[in-house]
Amino acid sequence: MADPLPTSLPQDTAPPPPGIGQLFLGFLSVAVVAFGGVLPIARRALVERHRWLTPDEFTELVGLAQFLPGPNIVNLSVIVGARFRGIPGALAAFLGLTAVPAVGVVLAGMVFSRYGDVTAVADMLAGLAAAAAGLVLAMAARMAEPLWRRPQAHAILIALLAFVGIVATPVSLPVLMLTLGPVSILLAWWAQRGRP
Incomplete structure (x- = not known):
């Protein structure tokens, strides 16, 4: 009697590369739930939920995105989309990430221009800024994890x-x-050359 087929893939099996629609929806889901700090949400989506990237790959791509001019998360979406599906993937990821926030920013700008001098609105914005700072600190700690796991x-x-x-x-x-x-590229190259 033949063994039954496994009901699930092993945990370390990487999923197939995402399609254009998956890239759009994946980054759209990041944009819809990310208020004040997108990178922590993007890391959770790309590394933990979809498993499109490993933690180390995410950290490397964020480093590249930060090195390039422009918003880090937008750069990251274009890099990830292009990595999997070329120019169409880059466009899909970019549009998924920016469509909802663009509408939200326009609406928020209209509301703020009308009610920006109300004390409650100013207090709300101060609270949002504090939450965003906390998200950035948490993200920095998560991104530094490879440094502590494999110190170099x-x-x-x-x-x-x-x-x-x-x-x-x-x-x-x-x-x-x-x-x-x-300097970091040269040091990494030099350290790699010194390994057997």
């Missing part, structure tokens, strides 16, 4: 230099990125 001296050094450069120096972010980007 050059990666920790670059992370510390970036933190100090942003917090304690008057150096602009583009100059810092253009300086640390090539």
Whole structure:
């Protein structure tokens, strides 16, 4: 008697690459639920729910998205869409991510221009800013996880230099990125060459 077929795939089996419609709906779902901080929601969707990326791949792609000009999450959507389905995938992911927020921003701008001087509205915006800051800190901790899991001296050094450069120096972010980007690539290459 033949063994019955397994009812589910093993946990480490990667799902097939997403289609154009899946990219649109995946990023649309991120946009619809992400208020104040999109990267934590995007990480949960791309890494944990859909399993399109590993945690390390997500961190690497966010680093690339931050290095490029423009909003990080928009850059990330284009990179992920292009990775799986080329230009059509990039467009689908971009539209999925930006369609709902664009309408929301227009409506919020109309409401704020009319009621922005009301104290309750100002207090609400202050509360939203605090929540967004908390989401960014949580995301930073999740993205730093590979540094603590597999510590590499050059990666920790670059992370510390970036933190100090942003917090304690008057150096602009583009100059810092253009300086640390090539340095981090060279250090990673040098560390890789030293391995047997």
